[in-house]
Amino acid sequence: MKIDIAVLPGDGIGAEVVAAAMAVLEKVASMSGHQLNPVYADVGWAAIDKHGTALPEATREICRKSRAILFGAVGLPDRDKTLPQAQRPERVALLELRKGLFANLRHVVLPPGLANRCPLKTELISAGIDIMIIRELTGGLYYGKPQGISGPPGTRVAVDTMAYSEAEIERILKIGFETALKRRRRLTSVDKANILATSQLWRETAIRMAKDYPDVTVEHMYVDNASMQLLRRPTEFDVIVTENTFGDILSDEASMLCGSIGLVPSACLGIPGGAVPFYEPIHGSAPDIAGQNKANPIGTILTVAMMLRYTFGLEPDAKMIEKAAFEVLNGGKTLTGDLGGTAGCTQVADAVMAAL
Numbered sequence: 001m002k003i004d005i006a007v008l009p010g011d012g013i014g015a016e017v018v019a020a021a022m023a024v025l026e027k028v029a030s031m032s033g034h035q036l037n038p039v040y041a042d043v044g045w046a047a048i049d050k051h052g053t054a055l056p057e058a059t060r061e062i063c064r065k066s067r068a069i070l071f072g073a074v075g076l077p078d079r080d081k082t083l084p085q086a087q088r089p090e091r092v093a094l095l096e097l098r099k100g101l102f103a104n105l106r107h108v109v110l111p112p113g114l115a116n117r118c119p120l121k122t123e124l125i126s127a128g129i130d131i132m133i134i135r136e137l138t139g140g141l142y143y144g145k146p147q148g149i150s151g152p153p154g155t156r157v158a159v160d161t162m163a164y165s166e167a168e169i170e171r172i173l174k175i176g177f178e179t180a181l182k183r184r185r186r187l188t189s190v191d192k193a194n195i196l197a198t199s200q201l202w203r204e205t206a207i208r209m210a211k212d213y214p215d216v217t218v219e220h221m222y223v224d225n226a227s228m229q230l231l232r233r234p235t236e237f238d239v240i241v242t243e244n245t246f247g248d249i250l251s252d253e254a255s256m257l258c259g260s261i262g263l264v265p266s267a268c269l270g271i272p273g274g275a276v277p278f279y280e281p282i283h284g285s286a287p288d289i290a291g292q293n294k295a296n297p298i299g300t301i302l303t304v305a306m307m308l309r310y311t312f313g314l315e316p317d318a319k320m321i322e323k324a325a326f327e328v329l330n331g332g333k334t335l336t337g338d339l340g341g342t343a344g345c346t347q348v349a350d351a352v353m354a355a356l
């Protein structure tokens with residue numbers, strides 16, 4: 001199979017983790033006889049410095065011609081501060097490339113060998129943690145209009161708008177139900193229906209759709225309660241589906257259940273033939289450890305596995321990568337600093353390649 005992808009390493013540790021994941025992908029492609037055609041492009045500060053914008057037209061064009069985008073991270077807080085918000089890399093590049101990709105799948109798995117890295121007590125996690133968080137990604141507060149700050153200093157007013165149409169809610173819930181069917185058949189729909197109108201529509205829609213999925217056990221949970229239950233009974237969650245901002249927050253919280261945000265991969269998906277699917281680890285650019293071979297590449301390596309699964313339909317190759325990555329994690333010998341180890345990013349990638 002031809003694997004035509006755009007590769008956008010970006011800022012901070014983006015370059016290192018993407019290089020590590022690409023090395024793994026190259027090996028898998030050659031083992032399975034796939035033709036890998038990566039086209040590298042600038043994004044974030046790397047692009048601002050060369051082309052004056054975080055998302056140059058040349059990069060967009062490369063993305064448009066690809067079947068998937070592999071993305072590292074963008075943003076450097078010290079430099080971001082020098083730009084108005086509307087020109088910062090997160091907005092110009094990240095939110096732009098995610099447009100049209102309404103389903104953000106973030107997979108949180110605690111490798112059994114790393115149970116000691118989970119901040120929760122052993123008895124709370126002995127049944128294992130494997131949660132698929134499905135975050136709505138193109139609606140809600142991030143894109144709702146009106147948005148902005150207006151008025152004279154001292155009496156300024158800021159507005160963000162949370163809006164969801166029934167169609168937007170339905171399409172993300174559908175992904176939730178269908179994902180649950182392929183997993184342990186439990187779906188937790190998270191909202192704030194006791195207060196928010198968007199959540200009332202969300203819950204009504206979820207209750208109606210649940211009738212079409214009699215094999216899925218559905219639980220409706222307020223977001224504040226969900227943030228507590230994730231710590232109280234994390235092993236009972238299978239698939240969580242929720243709106244944009246709630247999903248952003250809950251996925252960071254959940255990532256700590258597996259010991260490090262550096263382990264969590266993600267996929268941003270839309271409709272077939274629509275916006276180009278976008279794959280990124282959920283961690284950011286971590287400038288404090290950038291360029292020191294300290295970053296954990298596992299999140300990006302697992303992101304490549306998601307890309308092979310969801311865009312290229314290469315389930316066996318995806319599984320092969322996941323198996324190798326978890327073997328390294330469970331082995332406990334080659335771990336980066338975030339997991340209490342001393343290995344470098346390149347060593348972890350080498351260990352994963354050796355385990356393939």
Ligand code: IPM
Nearest residue numbers: 075090091094095248251282
């Ligand atoms: C994430 C990040 C982004 C988001 C920011 C950087 C815009 O927090 O990917 O979770 O909120 O989506």
Ligand code: MG
Nearest residue numbers: 248249252282
């Ligand atoms: Mg986030």
